[in-house]
Amino acid sequence: MARIVGIDLGTTNSLVAYMKDGQPCVVPDRKGRTMVPSVVALTDNGLIVGDSAKEHLTRNPERTVYSVKRFMGKGLADVQNELAYFPYNVAETGGVIRIRLGQKSYSPPQISAMILKELKLRAEAYLGESITKAVITVPAYFNDSQRQATKDAGLIAGLEVLRIINEPTAASLAYGLQEKTQGTIAVYDFGGGTFDISILKLKEGIFEVLATNGDTHLGGDDLDRLLVDLFIAEIRDRHGIDVGSYPDYMQTVRLEAEGAKIRLSDDLKTEITIELPEDKGRFTRELTRDQLESLVVGVIERTLAPCRIALKDAGLTPKDIDEVVLVGGSTRIPLVRQRVETLFGKQPHCHLNPDEVVALGAAVQADILSGGTTDMLLLDVTPLSLGIETMGGVMSSLIRRNTTIPASAKEMFTTYVDGQTGVDIHILQGERELVKDNRSLARFRLKVPPLPAGVPRIEVTFLIDANGILSVTATDMRTGQSQSIEVKPSYGLSDTEVERMIEDSFKFAAEDVNARKLIEARLDAEALIKTTEKSLAEAGRLVTHEEADGIRTALSQVAAAKDGMDPRVIRARMADLEQAAKNLNVVMLNDSLKKSLHGKTVSEVT
Amino acid sequence: MDNNQTSTHPDTRRQLQMARSMCWHCQSEVTGEYFCERCVKVQPVSKETDYFTCLGFPRRLTLDPQKLEAKFYELSRTFHPDFYQAKSKAEQTISLSNAAVLNTAYRTLRDPIRRAEYLLALETGSVKDIRTSPPADLFEEILALQDTLEEYRTSDRDSDQGHRLRATLQTEQEALERRKEEMESQLRQLFADWDKLQDAGEATSLARVERDRILKQMRDLLSHRTYINNIVNDLAATIA
Ligand SMILES: Nc1ncnc2c1ncn2[C@@H]1O[C@H](COP(=O)(O)OP(=O)(O)O)[C@@H](O)[C@H]1O
Ligand SMILES: [Mg+2]
Numbered sequence: 022m023a024r025i026v027g028i029d030l031g032t033t034n035s036l037v038a039y040m041k042d043g044q045p046c047v048v049p050d051r052k053g054r055t056m057v058p059s060v061v062a063l064t065d066n067g068l069i070v071g072d073s074a075k076e077h078l079t080r081n082p083e084r085t086v087y088s089v090k091r092f093m094g095k096g097l098a099d100v101q102n103e104l105a106y107f108p109y110n111v112a113e114t115g116g117v118i119r120i121r122l123g124q125k126s127y128s129p130p131q132i133s134a135m136i137l138k139e140l141k142l143r144a145e146a147y148l149g150e151s152i153t154k155a156v157i158t159v160p161a162y163f164n165d166s167q168r169q170a171t172k173d174a175g176l177i178a179g180l181e182v183l184r185i186i187n188e189p190t191a192a193s194l195a196y197g198l199q200e201k202t203q204g205t206i207a208v209y210d211f212g213g214g215t216f217d218i219s220i221l222k223l224k225e226g227i228f229e230v231l232a233t234n235g236d237t238h239l240g241g242d243d244l245d246r247l248l249v250d251l252f253i254a255e256i257r258d259r260h261g262i263d264v265g266s267y268p269d270y271m272q273t274v275r276l277e278a279e280g281a282k283i284r285l286s287d288d289l290k291t292e293i294t295i296e297l298p299e300d301k302g303r304f305t306r307e308l309t310r311d312q313l314e315s316l317v318v319g320v321i322e323r324t325l326a327p328c329r330i331a332l333k334d335a336g337l338t339p340k341d342i343d344e345v346v347l348v349g350g351s352t353r354i355p356l357v358r359q360r361v362e363t364l365f366g367k368q369p370h371c372h373l374n375p376d377e378v379v380a381l382g383a384a385v386q387a388d389i390l391s392g393g394t395t396d397m398l399l400l401d402v403t404p405l406s407l408g409i410e411t412m413g414g415v416m417s418s419l420i421r422r423n424t425t426i427p428a429s430a431k432e433m434f435t436t437y438v439d440g441q442t443g444v445d446i447h448i449l450q451g452e453r454e455l456v457k458d459n460r461s462l463a464r465f466r467l468k469v470p471p472l473p474a475g476v477p478r479i480e481v482t483f484l485i486d487a488n489g490i491l492s493v494t495a496t497d498m499r500t501g502q503s504q505s506i507e508v509k510p511s512y513g514l515s516d517t518e519v520e521r522m523i524e525d526s527f528k529f530a531a532e533d534v535n536a537r538k539l540i541e542a543r544l545d546a547e548a549l550i551k552t553t554e555k556s557l558a559e560a561g562r563l564v565t566h567e568e569a570d571g572i573r574t575a576l577s578q579v580a581a582a583k584d585g586m587d588p589r590v591i592r593a594r595m596a597d598l599e600q601a602a603k604n605l606n607v608v609m610l611n612d613s614l615k616k617s618l619h620g621k622t623v624s625e626v627t
Numbered sequence: 628m629d630n631n632q633t634s635t636h637p638d639t640r641r642q643l644q645m646a647r648s649m650c651w652h653c654q655s656e657v658t659g660e661y662f663c664e665r666c667v668k669v670q671p672v673s674k675e676t677d678y679f680t681c682l683g684f685p686r687r688l689t690l691d692p693q694k695l696e697a698k699f700y701e702l703s704r705t706f707h708p709d710f711y712q713a714k715s716k717a718e719q720t721i722s723l724s725n726a727a728v729l730n731t732a733y734r735t736l737r738d739p740i741r742r743a744e745y746l747l748a749l750e751t752g753s754v755k756d757i758r759t760s761p762p763a764d765l766f767e768e769i770l771a772l773q774d775t776l777e778e779y780r781t782s783d784r785d786s787d788q789g790h791r792l793r794a795t796l797q798t799e800q801e802a803l804e805r806r807k808e809e810m811e812s813q814l815r816q817l818f819a820d821w822d823k824l825q826d827a828g829e830a831t832s833l834a835r836v837e838r839d840r841i842l843k844q845m846r847d848l849l850s851h852r853t854y855i856n857n858i859v860n861d862l863a864a865t866i867a
Contacts, residue, residue: 183712184709224700225700227700227703227704389709390712391712391713392712392713395710398703398704398707398709399709400703400707424730424734425730425733425734426730427708427724427726427727427730428727428730428731429724429727429728429731484723484724484727486708486723487708487709487723487726
């Protein structure tokens with residue numbers, strides 16, 4: 022079986038990992054960085070992703086997309102109250118959010134696909150083989166639409182998504198592999214945009230999820246916003262300027278807020294400095310950890326209610342939990358650790374790298390699917406109850422939350438009117454009584470043969486697969502005939518739309534080839550810079566000043582080209598450098614040969 | 628020899644009955660438990676297979692949770708879609724639906740109340756859920772309680788009246804919880820009676836009468852217990 026990689030497609034950062042000799046490893050880039058910032062920017066040279074795109078957050082805010090995961094599987098109405106925080110343009114067509122970048126609009130799955138492609142390329146460059154299959158992680162509390170959107174993103178990126186796996190459970194696989202413990206664990210995953218809690222029983226290689234809960238709209242981003250609001254208000258008071266109306270400055274304020282928050286995880290106080298627009302000077306202030314904590318404590322405490330519900334659903338109390346595993350960047354906040362410790366009555370486990378553990382677990386799951394790891398098995402649950410609309414706008418539950426997946430439920434339908442040829446079915450997800458308070462997943466019309474009322478008997482099977490994704494089939498009990506059901510998602514892309522996007526992305530395959538060439542050229546350039554610098558340091562004295570200067574100039578030109586987007590330019594500057602350093606290399610070689618061969622020159626030897 | 632007949636329990640059947648006795652793939656007769664012995668393809672669990680049979684347990688109401696879990700884990704390793712990635716589409720479909728059946732079976736049998744409700748449905752052949760109803764002797768009391776509950780919901784919770792109502796509700800909740808526990812212990816007795824009757828395995832008319840008595844009492848108790856349980860939950864949520 023071809024290699025399957027594990028991908029953590031995060032709100033803030035994304036990673037790709039693979040299995041090597043029974044151990045999961047994260048794929049680094051050429052500088053050894055393992056995280057790809059989940060940022061996509063449109064520049065004059067086209068779309069860029071990751072670290073280089075991150076630089077455009079402040080330079081080019083309207084054309085730089087971050088935290089796109091918050092929009093996956095959503096309609097515009099769902100995100101209305103946070104749109105003001107995003108400097109890029111978000112609109113809706115056909116029930117799906119679209120993000121405007123220059124002349125074109127992209128759905129969240131398309132933006133996510135760009136991040137996935139970057140990871141795919143990174144893995145391909147590192148492993149030296151083509152990657153077409155992946156396991157991708159999602160927050161455990163993601164609903165069907167959000168999972169489907171993630172799967173669509175994979176397809177658009179040219180990846181066969183063999184499994185969608187929940188982030189906290191992925192983390193538990195990595196934890197279990199490393200710690201080899203048995204017992205009951207709680208995984209507390211607090212990242213940039215989402216919060217998840219999962220409670221699992223680990224026994225003889227089986228990872229059985231007992232309960233899960235969370236909030237797909239609760240993360241470090243929300244803490245940053247509280248700081249942003251504070252700074253904006255203070256800037257208005259002190260400097261009489263409303264930074265809120267300058268999208269580019271908003272981004273500066275946000276990054277400064279996030280930076281301060283992160284520094285305060287280690288330090289007790291920190292300095293904030295923000296250059297203001299229109300020569301209004303600069304805003305400075307000191308922020309203490311205490312001040313930060315009293316500002317964000319409310320948000321942090323919002324993570325505790327889901328923990329209590331999960332414990333209750335699992336039929337457990339805090340003292341039944343043997344270990345609490347922390348996942349996600351926001352668990353580095355001391356106040357978070359303290360609250361978790363108080364709730365569970367024990368010190369949390371933080372020996373795993375909270376940034377990487379989810380990707381590592383995804384790689385373990387990938388290895389299970391490819392038949393490499395056979396002793397581990399994850400039994401996950403569906404996070405939300407699934408049901409259908411019944412009389413009076415009430416939801417009738419068919420599959421309760423925390424049911425082990427795969428899970429199925431059957432429901433019999435009939436007609437109320439003679440000759441009726443269809444029954445409308447509305448599928449929902451959520452825990453509330455009324456339809457309007459739950460998430461609408463899809464509507465479809467069940468075809469029924471025209472018969473007297475009550476005679477037709479159609480059995481509908483709702484099946485949630487191991488990805489947590491729903492499919493629906495119907496069987497006419499009188500004839501035994503099955504019908505496939507075209508389910509139109511309430512939020513999300515239709516199959517035809519996804520297909521079109523896949524085609525589009527193949528059209529851009531040429532760009533991918535370019536991207537790969539770019540990666541290779543950069544790697545080669547880096548190596549060349551390194552060896553030339555070394556030669557210069559060791560043997561620079563053997564050549565003239567002019568020559569050495571020429572080499573230095575060529576060196577800096579390669580370095581500059583390397584940060585650009587054109588592999589041909591990089592190759593050209595590299596050739597220049599090789600030319601400039603040719604003599605140096607010959608002189609150097611001669612020198613070392615002279616030492617070993619007593620004075621023979623290169624030409625004499627070769 | 629067919630080892631299904633050497634089972635220790637009189638009514639332990641074949642652990643998993645197949646949809647057909649014929650393999651869907653190679654059409655040879657299926658004699659193995661979950662796999663065709665000739666072509667080694669996984670076989671679908673029959674729609675007729677009940678959850679006890681599916682998990683390889685006799686129709687008893689007292690089951691060892693450890694053994695149940697062990698069997699569930701074992702069968703999960705047999706059927707889970709994770710292990711069918713490299714198999715054909717048909718086998719993947721079977722693995723998916725078998726795993727779903729297995730999960731439902733385990734969820735049903737793991738919980739003693741659900742297990743009893745399920746057994747009742749199997750034995751009495753009724754497909755409808757058990758209707759919940761209040762125990763006759765509590766009827767008046769529960770009506771009064773509903774009124775108090777309604778009054779509390781509309782009253783100012785911090786007023787004297789609110790406090791008084793709350794205290795009344797709390798006492799009621801405790802009383803109902805005691806009643807629920809009483810019912811559960813009665814149920815446990817009935818479960819034991821049932822198992823004893825099954826173990827004896829007699830087909831006398833006396834045994835038939837006893838069987839009907841147990842099932843009838845169990846149905847009533849289950850229905851009342853669920854009713855009270857719902858009220859207790861409602862009370863707890865309102866007072867909290
Ligand atoms: N040392 C730190 N202290 C506080 N917050 C941090 C720290 N390091 C990272 N974060 C926050 O963690 C979040 C990113 O966490 P991550 O797990 O990568 O998120 P996601 O899984 O959503 O991509 C961001 O909000 C970031 O500000
Ligand atoms: Mg994460």
